[in-house]
Amino acid sequence: MENQYAIEMLGITKRFPGIIANDNITLQLKKGEIHALLGENGAGKSTLMSVLFGLYQPEAGVIKKDGQEVAIRNPNDATALGIGMVHQHFKLVECFTVLDNIIMGVEPNRFGFLQKKEARRKVKELSERYGLHVDPDAKIEDITVGMQQRTEILKMLYRDNEILIFDEPTAVLTPQEIDELMQIMRNLAAEGKSILFISHKLAEIMAVADRCSVLRKGKYIGTVETKNTTMEELSAMMVGRNVNFHVEKVEKTPGDVVLKVENMTVASRVHKNNAVRGVSFEVRAGEIVCIAGIDGNGQTELVYGLTGLEPVTEGKVTLKGTDITKAPIRSRNTMGMSHIPEDRHKHGLVLDYTLEDNIVLQRYFEPEFTRGGFLRRKNIRGYAERLIEQYDVRSGQGAVTSARSMSGGNQQKAIVAREIDRDPELLIAVQPTRGLDVGAIEYIHRQIVAERDAGKAVLLVSLEMDEVMDVSDRILVMYEGEIVGQLDPRTTTAEEMGLYMAGAKREEM
Amino acid sequence: MTLLIQYMLIFASVLLLVALGGCFSEHSGVINIGLEGIMVFGALGGALVMKYLPENASAATVIFLSIMAAMLVGMLYSLLLAVAAINLKADQTLVGTAMNLLGTAAATVFVKAMNTAENPDNVSSTIQYISAKKAFIVDIGGFEFNWFMLLALILLVISWVLLYKTKFGLRLQACGEHPQAADSVGINVYSMRYAGVLISGLLGGVGGLVYITAGVSEWKFENGVAGFGFLALAVMIFGQWKPIRIAMAALLFGLFRSLSNVYTGFDFLARLNIPSSVYNMLPYIISLVVLALTSSKSHAPKAEGIPYDKGSR
Numbered sequence: 001m002e003n004q005y006a007i008e009m010l011g012i013t014k015r016f017p018g019i020i021a022n023d024n025i026t027l028q029l030k031k032g033e034i035h036a037l038l039g040e041n042g043a044g045k046s047t048l049m050s051v052l053f054g055l056y057q058p059e060a061g062v063i064k065k066d067g068q069e070v071a072i073r074n075p076n077d078a079t080a081l082g083i084g085m086v087h088q089h090f091k092l093v094e095c096f097t098v099l100d101n102i103i104m105g106v107e108p109n110r111f112g113f114l115q116k117k118e119a120r121r122k123v124k125e126l127s128e129r130y131g132l133h134v135d136p137d138a139k140i141e142d143i144t145v146g147m148q149q150r151t152e153i154l155k156m157l158y159r160d161n162e163i164l165i166f167d168e169p170t171a172v173l174t175p176q177e178i179d180e181l182m183q184i185m186r187n188l189a190a191e192g193k194s195i196l197f198i199s200h201k202l203a204e205i206m207a208v209a210d211r212c213s214v215l216r217k218g219k220y221i222g223t224v225e226t227k228n229t230t231m232e233e234l235s236a237m238m239v240g241r242n243v244n245f246h247v248e249k250v251e252k253t254p255g256d257v258v259l260k261v262e263n264m265t266v267a268s269r270v271h272k273n274n275a276v277r278g279v280s281f282e283v284r285a286g287e288i289v290c291i292a293g294i295d296g297n298g299q300t301e302l303v304y305g306l307t308g309l310e311p312v313t314e315g316k317v318t319l320k321g322t323d324i325t326k327a328p329i330r331s332r333n334t335m336g337m338s339h340i341p342e343d344r345h346k347h348g349l350v351l352d353y354t355l356e357d358n359i360v361l362q363r364y365f366e367p368e369f370t371r372g373g374f375l376r377r378k379n380i381r382g383y384a385e386r387l388i389e390q391y392d393v394r395s396g397q398g399a400v401t402s403a404r405s406m407s408g409g410n411q412q413k414a415i416v417a418r419e420i421d422r423d424p425e426l427l428i429a430v431q432p433t434r435g436l437d438v439g440a441i442e443y444i445h446r447q448i449v450a451e452r453d454a455g456k457a458v459l460l461v462s463l464e465m466d467e468v469m470d471v472s473d474r475i476l477v478m479y480e481g482e483i484v485g486q487l488d489p490r491t492t493t494a495e496e497m498g499l500y501m502a503g504a505k506r507e508e509m
Numbered sequence: 510m511t512l513l514i515q516y517m518l519i520f521a522s523v524l525l526l527v528a529l530g531g532c533f534s535e536h537s538g539v540i541n542i543g544l545e546g547i548m549v550f551g552a553l554g555g556a557l558v559m560k561y562l563p564e565n566a567s568a569a570t571v572i573f574l575s576i577m578a579a580m581l582v583g584m585l586y587s588l589l590l591a592v593a594a595i596n597l598k599a600d601q602t603l604v605g606t607a608m609n610l611l612g613t614a615a616a617t618v619f620v621k622a623m624n625t626a627e628n629p630d631n632v633s634s635t636i637q638y639i640s641a642k643k644a645f646i647v648d649i650g651g652f653e654f655n656w657f658m659l660l661a662l663i664l665l666v667i668s669w670v671l672l673y674k675t676k677f678g679l680r681l682q683a684c685g686e687h688p689q690a691a692d693s694v695g696i697n698v699y700s701m702r703y704a705g706v707l708i709s710g711l712l713g714g715v716g717g718l719v720y721i722t723a724g725v726s727e728w729k730f731e732n733g734v735a736g737f738g739f740l741a742l743a744v745m746i747f748g749q750w751k752p753i754r755i756a757m758a759a760l761l762f763g764l765f766r767s768l769s770n771v772y773t774g775f776d777f778l779a780r781l782n783i784p785s786s787v788y789n790m791l792p793y794i795i796s797l798v799v800l801a802l803t804s805s806k807s808h809a810p811k812a813e814g815i816p817y818d819k820g821s822r
Binding site: 079093094096100104109114155 | 679686689691808
């Protein structure tokens with residue numbers, strides 16, 4: 001009887017000092033199926049994939065391809081076995097053309113000279129066969145993220161890979177692009193390719209996958225057929241308890257205007273056009289306003305302008321009636337602006353400082369923490385320990401732990417604690433749950449809603465559709481530096497929002 | 510006028526060769542500040558061959574052997590950068606700076622020791638190659654054609670083809686732009702970077718040889734190569750890391766450099782009565798101005814200067 005599995009990973013165990021990253025894990029990928037691999041951050045998905053690609057050698061377990069045991073010692077072995085992967089962060093050279101990126105590593109050549117004609121024909125043929133529309137001669141830096149992803153898929157197809165791994169492929173896409181991707185994945189599976197789809201988005205798994213294997217804390221929990229399961233069951237398998245997806249929120253009428261932005265324009269660092277173009281909006285006390293949009297449409301620069309990280313070239317920003325357009329960052333902070341930054345390593349923490357020093361970063365100059373130019377270490381320690389306790393920030397050595405050694409979730413909790421404990425009038429939270437697991441996301445969402453319920457104004461910038469829909473009271477969609485739509489999360493749909501995000505629809509603001 | 514063109518072409522050849530060297534290294538992802546030191550060593554290698562070859566050696570022999578020596582010594586010296594930057598993941602700017610300091614100093618010590626050994630009264634750091642130098646030059650009606658000009662042109666064409674038309678070039682550039690991407694498709698980033706640095710040593714070495722034979726018949730190694738390695742870096746940046754543009758930039762800088770040698774031959778320049786040191790300064794001033802104006806929109810390889818570590822993502 002012919003073996004029904006394209007690839008099997010049986011009893012894989014991989015230990016790192018102090019931790020078992022993969023504990024007796026089994027993953028069986030059938031030929032022609034779409035198989036989801038579900039798990040939180042740190043569940044062991046990446047380790048398992050690294051084992052499959054030969055980056056790590058497991059202590060126990062075997063890998064079989066078509067029923068035959070194989071040894072994978074390095075990525076080239078994996079490639080030779082027809083295993084290909086679309087990485088979460090694309091592995092594309094920006095200044096090369098699509099075609100150059102596809103052939104790189106397996107260049108058709110005569111005496112070392114590139115022969116692109118044949119390659120171009122093959123790429124065209126593949127893109128027609130699987131509905132992957134992309135211009136082979138366009139440069140990567142000029143095409144959309146969706147097209148870049150298609151280039152990555154073509155890279156695998158060009159190499160005649162049979163086993164295709166997609167690592168969190170939807171994180172960077174619009175809803176429409178996600179639909180297209182899913183169609184592409186179905187086409188590929190129909191043509192006999194076996195697909196492993198790594199994700200933590202349950203809805204997508206339910207929509208596209210045939211089966212789903214779940215990992216939790218390095219252990220194999222089980223494999224289920226998606227048609228026989230529910231999202232609730234999957235999430236319980238993933239987290240080990242029942243999770244409340246819906247953010248609990250009571251209706252609230254917004255109060256006074258806290259933040260008023262008029263015609264704000266911010267120049268871009270990377271190109272000549274302005275990144276933010278004449279944007280106007282208000283955030284009132286007791287409401288969560290969410291800026292939605294695809295990454296790179298000016299959200300980052302908008303926040304930079306508001307928080308003072310970049311100068312505002314035109315327009316006016318008012319906080320509680322005071323013009324802060326040109327105010328220094330510290331006075332914005334002392335006036336009641338808190339900022340949970342997009343990049344917690346760049347703007348959120350001094351990674352080589354201790355946790356306590358990071359916690360007083362914006363307050364060290366206050367009399368409570370400084371006397372006569374000297375830091376009052378005792379008070380700082382006491383304050384830090386109170387916050388660590390209250391916000392449940394976990395670290396190896398408490399207040400004196402170096403921030404660098406903490407997990408991403410706890411780093412983020414420390415920032416949230418610091419920013420919220422300052423009792424701000426306005427909280428600006430930029431992608432506050434990026435890269436965090438379900439438990440931490442739930443926690444941070446609760447904190448944000450609590451701030452709003454306490455009558456604070458909250459400006460949330462998010463790329464996650466679910467977050468935008470669940471947490472916000474009002475949605476503003478940004479497209480190419482402008483606000484192109486205002487939506488009500490209670491009445492709108494993800495599809496409608498997607499049209500605004502992609503620039504297909506706009507209303508005059 | 511002929512003299513101006515002659516000097517312009519020979520200085521442009523120097524800059525072109527060295528800048529192309531820098532271009533290969535940087536496209537592989539390694540910043541090569543050490544070109545100055547590589548030039549000195551290449552020059553030393555070439556000078557020694559010229560000095561010790563018998564007087565009656567044919568022109569072809571002199572040309573071939575001295576070029577080979579300059580290339581080889583330049584490459585060997587660039588291994589320092591390769592090992593430090595690629596294997597040991599050292600800071601590339603610091604290694605390059607150290608190589609520049611070491612290059613001139615080591616060459617001076619070596620030549621002085623050699624001279625003293627021959628004649629205890631001779632403590633200079635000068636090597637003479639009066640007769641050998643003639644091998645490089647062909648007089649075409651007053652214009653001193655230098656074989657190095659042809660060599661530079663040939664190497665320019667080869668460089669362009671290599672970078673844009675071959676598998677090697679595609680892979681080399683990928684390593685300078687996005688080494689993780691290169692690695693993920695099975696390209697060995699470390700060996701590509703070695704190749705880039707060694708080619709820069711080869712070209713930088715020849716560049717050094719051309720420089721010390723450009724106008725004179727002896728070279729005092731204490732002087733190093735007078736900042737020409739850095740000037741070549743400026744040419745490379747002005748040329749946006751592209752061979753053809755680098756050639757244009759080299760011609761421009763070569764023109765300004767040659768003015769100091771020949772300005773007395775132009776009546777209107779001589780009448781201006783500007784001190785010769787101003788002309789000597791010209792190429793350096795121009796490079797400052799040019800870099801200040803153009804460096805903001807540079808197209809430097811994105812991953813240059815960052816040591817590649819297989820583990821990090």
